[in-house]
Amino acid sequence: xxxxxxxxxxxxxxxxxxxxxxxxxxCVSMEKAAAEDADLVVFGEGLLPGYxxxxxxxxxxxxxxxxxxxxxxxxxxxxxxxxxxxIDVVCKLAKEFKLAVYLGAIERPADRGGHSLYxxxxxxxxxxxxxxxxxKLQPTYDxxxxxxxxxxNGLKTHKLKSFTVGGLNCWENWMPMVRSSMYALGENLHxxxxxxxxxxxxxxxxxxxxxxxxxxxxxxxxxTKEALPEDTPxxxxxxxxxxxxxxxxxxxxAGPDGExxxxxxxxxEDIFYETIDFNRIYEERQNFDPSGHYxxxxxxxxSVNRERQSxxxxxx
Numbered sequence: 001x002x003x004x005x006x007x008x009x010x011x012x013x014x015x016x017x018x019x020x021x022x023x024x025x026x027c028v029s030m031e032k033a034a035a036e037d038a039d040l041v042v043f044g045e046g047l048l049p050g051y052x053x054x055x056x057x058x059x060x061x062x063x064x065x066x067x068x069x070x071x072x073x074x075x076x077x078x079x080x081x082x083x084x085x086x087i088d089v090v091c092k093l094a095k096e097f098k099l100a101v102y103l104g105a106i107e108r109p110a111d112r113g114g115h116s117l118y119x120x121x122x123x124x125x126x127x128x129x130x131x132x133x134x135x136k137l138q139p140t141y142d143x144x145x146x147x148x149x150x151x152x153n154g155l156k157t158h159k160l161k162s163f164t165v166g167g168l169n170c171w172e173n174w175m176p177m178v179r180s181s182m183y184a185l186g187e188n189l190h191x192x193x194x195x196x197x198x199x200x201x202x203x204x205x206x207x208x209x210x211x212x213x214x215x216x217x218x219x220x221x222x223x224t225k226e227a228l229p230e231d232t233p234x235x236x237x238x239x240x241x242x243x244x245x246x247x248x249x250x251x252x253x254a255g256p257d258g259e260x261x262x263x264x265x266x267x268x269e270d271i272f273y274e275t276i277d278f279n280r281i282y283e284e285r286q287n288f289d290p291s292g293h294y295x296x297x298x299x300x301x302x303s304v305n306r307e308r309q310s311x312x313x314x315x316x
Contacts, residue, residue, distance in 0.1 A: 002161045003278040005189070008033035008041040009262075010271050011251040013222045014050035016229060019078045019086065022049045026103070027093055032271055034097035039126070040160060041101055041271075044193050044221035044251075045170050046119050048087075048105040049078040051195035053223065055142040057241035058234075070233040072146055079108040079117055082133065087122070095128025100160055102167050102219075104193045106147075107135065111310055116148040121167050121193055123158055132156040136169040137178065153308040157185040162278040163215075167191035173204050179212070181304045184291040188214045188256075188281045196220040196247020198264040210258030213284040215276050222269045223247040256284040 010029045015021030026043060033041040045051065054060070054071050062068065080086040087103070094101050100123070107120040119136040135150025155178070157166040166187040172178055173192045182190065190208055194200045201218040209216040223246040228235055245267075253262040253274045262274050288294050 004275055005040065005161050005163055005278070006036070006038045006273060006275045007217055007253070008036065008038035008271050008273055009217065009219045009251045009253070010041055010043045011220060011222055011249045011265060012043070012047070012269055012271070013224075013227050013247075014047050016050040016223070016227060017074050017078045017232060018229060019049050019080065022047065023087070023089060026090060029271055030090070030093050030097060030099060030101070034099050036271075036273060038273065039100060040165070041099060042191055042193065042217060042219040043101075043103050044219050045104040045121070045195045046106050047221055048080060048103065049075075051221065051223070051247065052143065052146045053242065053246045054238060055145055057238060060142050060145045067234045067237065068145075074233055075106065075146060076108060076115065076117060079106040081108055081110060081114070082122075082130065083110045091124055091128040091130065093128075094124045094126060098126045100124065100126045100158075100165075102191050102193065104169065107133070109135075111308065112148070113311075117146060118150050119143070119147045119169055120150070121154065121169050121191075123156075123165075123167065125158065125160075131158050134167065134169070137172055137175070140171045151309040152304055152306045155181050155185075155304060155306055157182065157187045160189070163189040165189040165191060167193065170194050170200070173208060177302055179208065180290070180302055183212050183214075184302065186291075187212070188278075189276070190214050190216045192216060192218045194218060194220040194250065196223060196249055198248065198250030198266055201250040201252050202264050205252050205264075206254045206258045206260070209254035209256060212290060213256045213288055214281065215256055215261075216254045217274070218250070218252050218264075220250045221247050222249050222267070256281050
């Protein structure tokens with residue numbers, strides 16, 4: 001049974017800008033996944049407490065606009081601090097259910113001063129221990145107005161049954177050298193988390209699977225404008241500006257041959273399951289292995305800095 005892994009793809013909506021409400025919803029999803037005997041549950045990019053959808057609809061780059069400042073402040077208040085125990089309940093459930101978790105969250109880390117926001121992908125093992133916190137290396141386009149660039153500290157892989165699992169946020173999955181660093185760490189189960197929408201997942205999921213000869217699991221969120229809570233700053237303005245559907249899902253799974261095991265699922269909030277077999281990886285690595293027999297480290301070699309970055313180095 002070590003060769004078989006059951007994965008739960010939690011394609012759910014956040015309780016937007018509500019840390020506690022979203023954590024409660026995450027815990028319910030974990031309970032459902034455990035009841036189905038899942039080994040791993042994956043949540044979308046920035047699910048806790050939601051993607052910054054307002055940026056595209058509020059002249060987000062405008063200086064000193066009250067709407068942008070107030071929404072950013074609300075976002076910061078809803079962001080998590082791991083050091084403060086904000087996701088301890090998630091870790092506790094992971095241990096109780098023997099369930100590994102990849103969780104997309106907006107982090108306001110104390111080691112960077114406690115005020116700036118980072119889009120982080122957190123891996124919690126089945127003993128409830130946080131094994132890596134990967135802060136998105138390069139926020140995409142308007143995301144840079146609210147998220148800060150991360151570092152390489154979280155570029156790590158983890159053993160899960162027979163598999164070696166790693167993960168990246170959204171358009172990091174298009175970064176060739178970042179993907180290559182994960183392959184070189186032995187990754188054969190790649191987790192790609194997204195804010196939502198099949199236009200992101202439908203091509204790159206199969207491409208990465210074929211390039212790496214790995215399983216690739218893409219998990220997205222669902223979001224409509226009606227899901228904006230009543231106490232959202234400038235809610236009426238946002239409702240007038242936003243389209244009906246902000247994120248339509250698109251969660252999916254590709255096998256190590258690049259073919260679909262689960263095609264992108266659109267417009268449905270639910271938890272979806274796929275069981276994968278490790279033996280298929282060996283079959284596909286027979287003719288191509290990007291960091292093994294089909295690499296030339298004497299010609300090209302990648303350097304990765306995994307030091308956690310900080311502006312402060314104290315000596316007491």
